[in-house]
Amino acid sequence: MSFSQRGAVAFRGIRKAFGAFVAIPDLNLTIAPGELVTLLGPSGCGKTTTLRMLAGLEAPTEGQILIGGEDVTRLPANRRDVSMVFQSYALFPHMSVAQNVAYGLEAGGMKSRPARAAAREGLDLVGLSGMADRLPSELSGGQQQRVAVARALVLEPQVLLLDEPLSNLDARLRRRVRTEIRELQQRLGFTAVYVTHDQEEALAVSDRIVVMLEGQVAQAGPPRELYEAPASEFIADFIGEANVIDCEVTQVSDGTATVAIGAVQQTVPAREAVPGPAKLAVRANAIRLRPGRGELPGRVLSAAYLGDHMEYEVETDLGRFFAIVAESDTPMPQGSDIAVEFRSRGLALIT
CATH class of the missing domain: 3.40.50.300 (P-loop containing nucleotide triphosphate hydrolases)
Incomplete structure (x- = not known):
């Protein structure tokens, strides 16, 4: 054959x-x-x-x-x-x-x-x-x-x-x-x-x-x-279930963009971005949660244990986030106050 x-x-x-x-x-x-x-x-x-x-x-x-x-x-x-x-x-x-x-x-x-x-x-x-x-x-x-x-x-x-x-x-x-x-x-x-x-x-x-x-x-x-590198909000959400949020591109230089997510500053690949309002796709596993308060405070709405990871719904001033956290040894209970942070990988500007 x-x-x-x-x-x-x-x-x-x-x-x-x-x-x-x-x-x-x-x-x-x-x-x-x-x-x-x-x-x-x-x-x-x-x-x-x-x-x-x-x-x-x-x-x-x-x-x-x-x-x-x-x-x-x-x-x-x-x-x-x-x-x-x-x-x-x-x-x-x-x-x-x-x-x-x-x-x-x-x-x-x-x-x-x-x-x-x-x-x-x-x-x-x-x-x-x-x-x-x-x-x-x-x-x-x-x-x-x-x-x-x-x-x-x-x-x-x-x-x-x-x-x-x-x-x-x-x-x-x-x-x-x-x-x-x-x-x-x-x-x-x-x-x-x-x-x-x-x-x-x-x-x-x-x-x-x-x-x-x-x-x-x-x-x-x-x-x-x-x-x-999703081309649209639909693609970002459909491929990999991203959180799509509003952000502000404050600077673009040498292929990198600095974006403001509320009070949080983050650098991401610029793609074709220009300074001004934009949309940012945030993968669920690019979100870090820690107890206490931070630049982006939040509150745990729900927490689900799935063996090797936890899944959280989190309320923030920027809206709701869906987060996947690999560490499941010390889960954060529903209703607890947390700080939301972002990893460098797993963020993409939607052009």
Whole structure:
């Protein structure tokens, strides 16, 4: 199975309307060969519609979709050279694992013996070589997901599409399977388009994240860029749950800005800031709390113990803050007076 030649994907001026409702007003997006791009956003943002148009399950109202340089806009799904891993896995319960993986090959005209050989090769790729003769009901959720991935990969598609592939798994299993999918994609080098609403999942698996809002690209870039340099208040809050507060940029010099957060002075990357009022995204783990009073006094509204950290809601003159504090040995009780301070990392001016 060779994945040395993967196709690029391009959406050019894509518009998708359902009657009077315009789900995608004007989408322009390119995906490089061998890249794993995640479409991320809240419910109704257009990410699943975009994936379905790429798969050929929905037709765009206007525009072009290209895969590997070929215009596939009007081609049916079975001529797109893509494979899709569904949220529900869609395994046939009466077929063995090997039969499930070989199904698409046999349906496409491959004889049974070479199809079964290819299926076993696909199961080897995903670490299920010893389970070819089992039924799906005899597998765990994570193993069933890997069968679905193997079934898609044996077709050797130009692009692998994954639609909320981990949503049916529990939190611990999600972490493990997302790591397996990422390692497999990097090892084989195939192009993948991954849809999820889970920000942590997107950060973990992606070469690039495309955050969508109301059918448009709100921001696209590597995970670190979106987390550390959000382009808007929406991105700052959606990627990593930031506190967005008012501040005053008092000075900009050599790529660094000095900002006043109430009486607190802090230096942050300037980005494109100019002196004057601004918005500052403050990550929950960039907030330090200590008992007593300080330049920015506050009061603990709620405190939750989560094992390796504490989560606090804090009221200040600048508004409410959500804070994550790693030290949970001496929690600060509800109603206690505290001083709010900021770490140097985890603050970003919103330009």
